Amino acid sequence: MALLDVENLDVSLSTAMGPARAVRGLNISLEKGETLGIVGESGCGKSMTALALMGLLPDNGTTEGTISLQGEDLLLKSEKEMCKIRGNRMAMIFQEPMTSLNPVHTVGRQIMEPLRLHRGLSKSEAFKETIGLMERVGIPNPSERVHNYPHQLSGGQRQRVMIALALSCSPDILIADEPTTALDVTIQDQILELIQNLVDEEGMALILISHDLGVIAENTEKVAVMYGGAVVESGPTDQIFGNLAHPYTQGLFAAMPKLGMGRNGRLTTIPGTVPDLINLPAGCTFTDRCPLATDECGTTAPSISTVEAGHKVTCHHIDQAINGRGEGLYK
Amino acid sequence: MVGGSITAFLLLCALISLFWTPGEVYGISIATRFLPVSAQHWLGTDQFGRDILSLLMAGTQNSITVGVVAVSIGLFAGVGLGLLASARRGWTEELIMRFSDFSFAFPAILSAIMITAILGPGGVNSIIAIGIYNVPVFARLTRGSANAIWTREYVMAARASGKGKFRITIEHILPNILSILIVQATIQFAIAILAEAALSYLGLGTQPPHPSWGRMLNEAQTLMFFQPMQAVYPGGAIALAVFGLNLLGDGLRDVLDPRLSRKR
Amino acid sequence: MSVFFAKRFMTLLATLLGASIVIFIVMEILPGDPALVILGVEATDEAIALLTTELGLDRPALERYFDWIFGILQGDLGNSYAYKVPVWELVEGALKITVPLAILSMILSVALALVVGLYAAANHNKASDISLMGISQLGISIPNFWLAVLLILYFAVNLRWFPAGGFPGWDEGFWVCIKALILPAVALATVQGAILARITRSSVLEVFREDFVRTARAKGLSQRSTLWLHVLRNSMIPVITVMGLQFANLLAGTVIVENVFHMPGLGSTVLKAINNRDTIVVENVVLMLAAMVVVTNFIVDILYAVIDPRLKAHDI
Numbered sequence: 001m002a003l004l005d006v007e008n009l010d011v012s013l014s015t016a017m018g019p020a021r022a023v024r025g026l027n028i029s030l031e032k033g034e035t036l037g038i039v040g041e042s043g044c045g046k047s048m049t050a051l052a053l054m055g056l057l058p059d060n061g062t063t064e065g066t067i068s069l070q071g072e073d074l075l076l077k078s079e080k081e082m083c084k085i086r087g088n089r090m091a092m093i094f095q096e097p098m099t100s101l102n103p104v105h106t107v108g109r110q111i112m113e114p115l116r117l118h119r120g121l122s123k124s125e126a127f128k129e130t131i132g133l134m135e136r137v138g139i140p141n142p143s144e145r146v147h148n149y150p151h152q153l154s155g156g157q158r159q160r161v162m163i164a165l166a167l168s169c170s171p172d173i174l175i176a177d178e179p180t181t182a183l184d185v186t187i188q189d190q191i192l193e194l195i196q197n198l199v200d201e202e203g204m205a206l207i208l209i210s211h212d213l214g215v216i217a218e219n220t221e222k223v224a225v226m227y228g229g230a231v232v233e234s235g236p237t238d239q240i241f242g243n244l245a246h247p248y249t250q251g252l253f254a255a256m257p258k259l260g261m262g263r264n265g266r267l268t269t270i271p272g273t274v275p276d277l278i279n280l281p282a283g284c285t286f287t288d289r290c291p292l293a294t295d296e297c298g299t300t301a302p303s304i305s306t307v308e309a310g311h312k313v314t315c316h317h318i319d320q321a322i323n324g325r326g327e328g329l330y331k
Numbered sequence: 332m333v334g335g336s337i338t339a340f341l342l343l344c345a346l347i348s349l350f351w352t353p354g355e356v357y358g359i360s361i362a363t364r365f366l367p368v369s370a371q372h373w374l375g376t377d378q379f380g381r382d383i384l385s386l387l388m389a390g391t392q393n394s395i396t397v398g399v400v401a402v403s404i405g406l407f408a409g410v411g412l413g414l415l416a417s418a419r420r421g422w423t424e425e426l427i428m429r430f431s432d433f434s435f436a437f438p439a440i441l442s443a444i445m446i447t448a449i450l451g452p453g454g455v456n457s458i459i460a461i462g463i464y465n466v467p468v469f470a471r472l473t474r475g476s477a478n479a480i481w482t483r484e485y486v487m488a489a490r491a492s493g494k495g496k497f498r499i500t501i502e503h504i505l506p507n508i509l510s511i512l513i514v515q516a517t518i519q520f521a522i523a524i525l526a527e528a529a530l531s532y533l534g535l536g537t538q539p540p541h542p543s544w545g546r547m548l549n550e551a552q553t554l555m556f557f558q559p560m561q562a563v564y565p566g567g568a569i570a571l572a573v574f575g576l577n578l579l580g581d582g583l584r585d586v587l588d589p590r591l592s593r594k595r
Numbered sequence: 596m597s598v599f600f601a602k603r604f605m606t607l608l609a610t611l612l613g614a615s616i617v618i619f620i621v622m623e624i625l626p627g628d629p630a631l632v633i634l635g636v637e638a639t640d641e642a643i644a645l646l647t648t649e650l651g652l653d654r655p656a657l658e659r660y661f662d663w664i665f666g667i668l669q670g671d672l673g674n675s676y677a678y679k680v681p682v683w684e685l686v687e688g689a690l691k692i693t694v695p696l697a698i699l700s701m702i703l704s705v706a707l708a709l710v711v712g713l714y715a716a717a718n719h720n721k722a723s724d725i726s727l728m729g730i731s732q733l734g735i736s737i738p739n740f741w742l743a744v745l746l747i748l749y750f751a752v753n754l755r756w757f758p759a760g761g762f763p764g765w766d767e768g769f770w771v772c773i774k775a776l777i778l779p780a781v782a783l784a785t786v787q788g789a790i791l792a793r794i795t796r797s798s799v800l801e802v803f804r805e806d807f808v809r810t811a812r813a814k815g816l817s818q819r820s821t822l823w824l825h826v827l828r829n830s831m832i833p834v835i836t837v838m839g840l841q842f843a844n845l846l847a848g849t850v851i852v853e854n855v856f857h858m859p860g861l862g863s864t865v866l867k868a869i870n871n872r873d874t875i876v877v878e879n880v881v882l883m884l885a886a887m888v889v890v891t892n893f894i895v896d897i898l899y900a901v902i903d904p905r906l907k908a909h910d911i
């Protein structure tokens with residue numbers, strides 16, 4: 001039994017214009033200690049996936065499918081049972097360290113909260129533990145910092161506080177939703193390395209969400225590439241980066257700044273914009289941006305094909321896409 | 332919608348009462364004192380034998396006059412000052428804003444109390460007092476919203492093309508803050524009606540024999556224990572008017588400024 | 596903290612000074628001769644001149660202003676024109692009614708606002724929320740002095756639970772006095788509470804959309820604990836702001852509502868003074884009311900800093 005098994009997850013958000021299908025038919029499975037990356041452009045449903053796993057969708061969201069954590073279906077759990085799981089067996093780090101901490105409480109108090117809630121520690125025990133946690137996530141001078149308010153810390157330090165918070169009850173799964181997007185480039189690597197080390201030490205499973213293929217390539221064992229709410233390519237990280245198949249993944253890769261490209265190197269972008277989730281096109285959602293699109297793409301949804309063991313792609317023209325990779329599909 | 336219909340209904344009452352009321356408003360007749368509710372006097376008569384329904388209708392006129400005049404004073408002076416503050420910035424803005432700061436310590440009633448203490452009680456004085464109270468309200472709102480418009484690109488473009496501040500204010504700033512001002516004007520209208528009623532109730536506002544809702548409450552209060560309904564009607568009329576105007580303000584906000592209404 | 600405190604205190608003094616100047620200008624320099632007003636239009640010129648000297652009104656305005664202010668600093672508010680007794684004697688008893696009434700109404704309105712606002716926010720868009728907000732919209736529209744009349748008719752005349760008016764005086768016992776203050780306080784608190792309840796509700800809903808609320812939920816806190824532990828305090832900032840702004844209106848309301856209940860508070864003092872053309876009393880009472888408003892807003896400023904640690908940092 002996998003640690004986490006998500007099958008056919010659908011998330012839809014009711015809006016004034018009708019339901020927006022933010023996630024469609026998502027399948028993920030995660031073993032203990034495994035790391036999974038979810039990558040895709042902004043708006044493709046990464047955060048909604050994460051929030052659905054935590055049971056924290058906005059009020060207008062509904063979920064279908066199954067999310068089973070060690071065999072228990074989370075979608076069937078009561079709110080009270082979910083409260084015992086959140087922060088305890090599953091924890092999450094958010095994108096904006098600036099706004100994700102309560103401005104009117106000290107960071108110490110905020111880290112202590114889950115310790116007292118889930119582990120039933122006394123105030124003084126929780127305080128000691130908090131200082132230990134802050135030390136572990138690399139906050140200098142924790143016995144002073146513990147009394148600081150979020151606005152007195154830098155962005156990087158605040159994200160470290162968020163990590164300490166997530167780590168506090170040694171969860172089985174850590175979900176990090178773009179943990180470094182809001183941070184300075186120099187700090188990004190430090191934070192990712194910290195997460196990586198802690199995950200290793202604790203033996204936690206990690207779901208790392210990013211719009212940056214590079215971040216995913218360096219930090220995860222498995223990848224799911226999302227587009228328009230659905231996974232278009234998934235598999236072991238090495239295999240995917242060794243054998244980019246889906247035209248969208250290739251596009252993301254082409255859009256990545258590369259080492260040695262120099263100042264004059266041109267960044268390619270994928271033309272067009274992400275699909276409208278309320279009126280999804282029939283067929284493949286990537287059709288109107290895809291350099292290989294044919295009439296068939298616009299009318300029939302592609303099925304999943306396996307390129308190599310574990311490497312799955314949802315596309316009508318996989319062979320063409322793989323063959324065209326040499327010259328680059330995007331010019 | 333509801334707010335609009337209530338307001339329209341009150342306007343209609345005021346209009347009708349200009350030409351016709353079901354009973355006597357000014358005449359005093361002992362013979363018709365304290366008549367109960369009847370086909371001729373739908374709401375009965377008061378201690379001077381005046382028809383209560385007619386008084387209520389004529390009171391609408393008074394409230395509307397007060398609202399219009401007091402809000403106009405506030406609009407003209409306040410919007411003028413606010414636009415000036417926002418166009419000139421610097422010490423002009425500082426001065427105007429500090430001044431409106433401490434005038435906030437004086438609500439309409441207090442400034443009216445001061446003014447009537449000097450000039451004596453009266454309808455006109457109370458309207459002026461309420462109008463003066465409205466000035467800083469509009470000045471602040473105008474300055475705040477105008478400052479936001481001044482930073483917009485098209486205003487920058489207009490300045491770059493050499494247009495003067497006065498022209499920009501008239502052409503770009505004012506039209507863009509108009510909807511906010513209209514919404515606030517409805518709300519201030521309601522506040523003005525409340526304040527006038529309070530002043531007349533205290534005997535500082537509209538003087539007899541002019542019909543006014545606040546005045547009617549004042550006159551009814553001495554008889555509160557044996558003619559309670561006489562105190563209930565005018566207050567109900569005030570509440571209805573204020574309720575209608577507040578709803579109208581909310582509705583206008585939804586129509587004129589969808590962005591604002593969503594935030595609420 | 597001390598820098599913040601000192602700064603706010605300076606603002607308080609400056610505002611009070613400004614208010615006293617405005618009051619003085621309106622009451623003493625603008626056209627309108629107190630002596631003429633006191634004696635009436637038929638008075639002879641000599642009589643007016645005599646009274647003017649007697650009241651000290653022939654001295655330069657600046658001198659009179661400083662006399663007034665230094666007098667206040669020494670606890671001397673001057674003498675009433677009409678009664679020839681110190682103004683303080685006239686207002687002392689009134690303050691003992693108006694101040695407790697204002698405080699009691701404030702407490703009631705905040706309690707009402709928190710209960711209704713939080714309940715409505717917790718049941719966002721459900722029937723109870725919508726009907727509560729409808730009622731509060733009505734509550735805002737009701738003139739407080741009319742509500743006072745209705746309360747008297749029902750609770751004092753019909754049910755005889757409370758006295759219909761008057762004030763026994765604090766010597767008569769604490770609870771009798773509170774009982775006399777309840778109805779006027781409710782009349783005042785309903786309108787204020789309705790306004791504050793709406794602000795509370797929208798502010799709570801706004802804070803619920805903040806990222807840190809999601810963090811709190813991700814920790815495993817229930818919706819309810821999140822409300823109490825994380826949302827409430829953050830959502831109080833706009834509520835307190837409006838509370839400060841509304842205090843002036845509340846005070847103005849006490850002036851009127853006291854009158855409905857025939858209570859000898861500041862309201863009736865000032866009305867009597869207006870009828871007697873006793874401008875010096877009006878002047879002092881208005882300044883007192885303004886001072887209460889300013890002090891309340893000072894307290895509000897301090898509360899801000901208590902609630903939101905970021906503000907202190909900004910100001911220092």
Ligand SMILES: Nc1ncnc2c1ncn2[C@@H]1O[C@H](COP(=O)(O)OP(=O)(O)O)[C@@H](O)[C@H]1O
Pocket residue numbers: 013014015020022040041042043044045046047048049058060277
């Ligand atoms: N509260 C909401 N109501 C309706 N639609 C939403 C809401 N929040 C997000 N969406 C939409 O859902 C889609 C997925 O969003 P999200 O998961 O946040 O994307 P990302 O991959 O950037 O994290 C986006 O198109 C977004 O516009």
Ligand SMILES: [Mg+2]
Pocket residue numbers: 043046047177178
């Ligand atoms: Mg996201």
